[in-house]
Amino acid sequence: MKVDIQEMDEEEIIEEIQTLCEKREFAKLKNLLSEMNPADIASVLDEVSANQRLLMFRLLAKEEAAETFVELDSDNQESLIHAFSDSELKEVLDELYLDDAVDVIEEMPATVVKRILRNADSETRESINTLLKYPEDSAGSIMTPEFVDLKKDMSVEAAFKRIRRTGIDKETIYTCYVCDSSRKLIGVTTVKELLLHDYDDVISDFMETNIISLNTLDDQELATQLFDKYNFLALPVVDMEGRLVGIITVDDAIDVIQEENTEDIQKMNAMLPTEKTYLKTSVFETWKSRFPWLLLLMISATFTGSIITGFEDKLAAMTVLTAFIPMLMDTGGNSGGQASVTVIRAMSLGEVTFRDFFKVIWKEIRVGLVCGLSLAAANFIKIWLVDHLIMHNDDITLIVDLAICLTLVVEIVFAKFIGCTLPMIAKKVGFDPAVMSSPFITTVVDAVSLLVYFGIATALIPQLH
Template structure:
């Protein structure tokens, strides 16, 4: 049963009614037909007491899959309610990388209890994964994969898959290692099926294997899976020994986290992994206030420029009315360029060596955009602001100052918007930090300087 085919509210009401009437067998039957991901969404609509009972109605395997999809707070509440036996059953059904993800979000008391209810080998594997840096490929890999030897026959391979595959996260892609566990090749179940039982793996395995190191950034691993359309990616240690794999579902999570983080940074918000409605008011305040304070203080430069040209503004007040339009346009232009460049950097489409190509392209784009906006603005100011709105102080020279300012500031905004992220990447800073709010602040000041310089030169004020 797909939750999308049901009215969500109706299903919630049905489950609530069956719960009140204690018709647990019917509840169990309904839940058994729902995808674990959708069950996790349903659980958000019930208080903890009901979640615990509903969770206990799930079959063992489905319960484990649902548990992985729940948010940290719900997982913690369930663990508190579990007996040691129930906790052990859930942990035993989880893949190792999912167990590590859960442990990383839990308080120390919960972590100790989880580890206490795992066997020695599992604890050792968990501790190994926890030692890798948070953003590394090693931190998201799983050691549960199918490995073969090059002198295995196809028949040997199928026997091994049948014997060990039940505990592996994926059995489609199989990795070929030597006696020291060095990665020497890869094959798939499709290839095995297309060959005779007596054929040896070394006769058809792919030896040009793409892999990542345990200490490579996890975003690099995710991008490899996306680029090569892999279902899984091997992870090796410093001595090229195969120690784990990263599956496509983990790569999707990484890319989603990175995209969310970039969006937050681009809008001057400190990254927060919690869902919006699960984030408290003070947490939200904390994630936003730092950048707001910085941007507010940095805007002092704009005030200083306005104060410096106060006499000139008082001599021709009409200039003041166009300041918001000019600063807004320059900020928007810079923001457009920075967003495109940040995305291109993320996708590895450009690098620092391409900086002059990017500047040249954005310069030409800036010229075209500036001329187009200036031409439209010139006509608009003359016929709308001067004629229809009666702003008689607007002259051809004033209109020319505003339009020329648009051309120059847009060219500068495009170049600033593309250069800052590239330089940030070169200095090993996050390009998303050098984004729209920061560029807008810089361009506000620069636009005013250009505006008043042109006004001084053309209007002689």
């Protein structure tokens, strides 16, 4: 029975492992590792020295070693590959599923890739090269060609014989795909269906023919949406002629979801995406991911300063207006950010498409109007009671209070409009909608808020005419 390391004190386990390594009590160490899940072993290997990592890895059984290797981060994988002999590397490669082998290769430098491919057998090398040719982030790039395929005229008994004969090297045997003589996908069934039918029944009599599949060039995010919608365990991938070339399993879909969510979060917070974990990313790499956006936003923010400079005479005539600029800009930016994040998330889940463009606009305008009026009413009372009556600021008149609150209503409606439309337009023209997120939208809304503020104030307040 495998032990989940999360139910134990990880520091104590690491300390125990290091002690066993130092005392060279390898039998006890091997027994301890055999009681752990490969994912938990990988977590421990991340924390020990390179020599201890190699020693522990060599104590693992072949299959367990391969599963642990997949769970390691790319730096530790590369370290182990350098330490492996050619025979050890070949043993690991032979146990890896092809999609996992491709994932490893994509993270390695060219010299390591050459050594990996040199130690792979010709069939594996050809399959890996085929998968590497698919575009990045496509369904083809994350699929595995290791699946169980059956023929429609097979009996259930014959199907079980084929599964037993070929299933040992397949990533999953639960879902089985039915192909014709040219390998075109014509049906799908499951081991459950096979078990519930008599041995003499023919697969074509009960297979599912309404098949949901992906093309090799479809975006990998589409795969995650289909897994979420239909609760699949595996999803078939076909080429342009409808031939079955691979499957995507649910564990691969979860990896994609995690990667895409991380990437979107980074983009939405004005950072270029990085593939390494936070602690594994160097200071220079972190600087590279953050500096370009910070520079762009800083330069764009200078336009806000130019607008304020253009209305210096108005501010000089009524300096009290200056005190409310931060509040107006922050509220507008926050309102636009709320709309953009909501719409971006809805698009990523497939809840909203460009066909819903005007529905989204109409909804956000109404939301903006309700939010704007509510905030304006609360702000009107606060300014009059606190700033005018309690703080005795005589420069705040009813007209000034009204100008500030009208600005709130207009800017919030505009911010909601910008926040919902820019991500959808970006998606339509081929950009990542996450780029059109809070920092960028805030900069646009800040400039518009100032123009609206000074425009309304000039129109309502006699001293500014």
